Amino acid sequence: MFLTFEDRPSDSTFVERVxxxxxxxxxVFHSIAESNLELVVTRLPGxxxxxxxxxxxxxxxxxCPANGQWIAIRFRVGTYLPRIPTALLLDHNSLDLPVTADDRFWFEDAAWEIPTFENAEVFVQRLARHGAVGRDPAVGAAILGDRQALSRRSIQRHFLHTIGMTHxxxxQIERERFAVDLLRSGSSILDVVSDAGYFDQAHLTRSLQRLTGQTxxxxxxxxxxLSFLYKTIQPPTAMID
Structure with a gap:
């Protein structure tokens, strides 16, 4: 594999992983479906x-170009950018932010030091104090099965506003990523069908082909x-169709 990854989990309210x-x-790599916002720093020669x-x-x-380095802050599902609707960034409609000669970048009318792998949480906390990132607690609660007395329509509005997609x-994406992790860890296809909550092998195959392009x-x-993967846990019951 030509692309080498390293990652760490985060205990930040806003950040899932760095x-x-x-x-x-x-x-060339296969970019698969994923449900998180990310801020990505790319460094190539020049x-x-x-x-x-x-x-x-x-x-x-x-x-994926040669001699590249990337650092990414993967935000928790439910973290959003108050002034940039997530739906505008959906499906590779990414936004490149202006970078200055002194290794800063402009975002939300301020110049920020480019974060590192080690200080990502400190950087995001500064963004939060500036009002540049926020959290929607209704989304996090719905993922865990607590609808907080909200109607189904209201929950969908929260999801569409915060993550740009429906619940x-x-x-589907979270289950697909869990299934991919199981397969790449050596689990049999039939075990993955059972452990990830698919109806049968055909259901698993259709889902993975639709969301990863792979059987x-x-x-x-x-x-x-494949694009960045990491060890996942089984999605909560509320996350399974």
């Missing part, structure tokens, strides 16, 4: 880029480089 990656040789990435609802192929789409067998054999 990851970094690097390449020596370039290549180029630094800071990008806001939205959730992704379908797979695609992506070129059902989120459930379960190809994922099990690790035939292709």
């Amino acid at each position: 990851w970094r990656a690097h390449t020596i040789d370039g290549g 180029l630094t880029r800071v990008t806001l990435r939205g959730p992704v609802t379908k797979p695609s192929m992506a070129d 059902t789409q989120l459930r 379960p067998m190809k994922i099990l054999r690790k035939e292709a480089q």
Whole structure:
């Protein structure tokens, strides 16, 4: 695999995980569906880029250049940008933020030091104090099965505003990522069907092809480089169709 990842979990209210990656040789990888907002720092020879990435609802192929370094802050589901609707960033409609010569970038009318792998939480806390990121507690509660006396329509409005997709789409993506992790850890296809809550093998295959572009067998054999993955836990019952 030409793309090497390292990641760590976060105890921040806003941040789920921080990851970094690097390449020596370039290549093409499979970008799979994911449900999180990210702020990504890209460093290539002669180029630094800071990008806001939205959730992704379908797979695609992506070129990955050689000699690259990336650091990303993956926000928790339910974290949002008050002045930028998440739906505008959906499916690779990413936003590149202006970068200055002194290694800062402009966001929300302020110049910020580019965060590092080590200080990501401190950086995000500063964003929160500035009002540049927020949390929607109704989304987090709904994921855990607590609807907080909200109607189904109201919950959907919260999801569409905060993460740019419906609760059902989120459930499907989270289950798909859990299934991919199981397969790449060596679980059999039939065990994954049972453990991830699919009806049968055909249901698993359709879901993974729609959201990763790969069959379960190809994922099990690790035939292709996939986008960033990490060890996940089984989604709560409320997350399963």
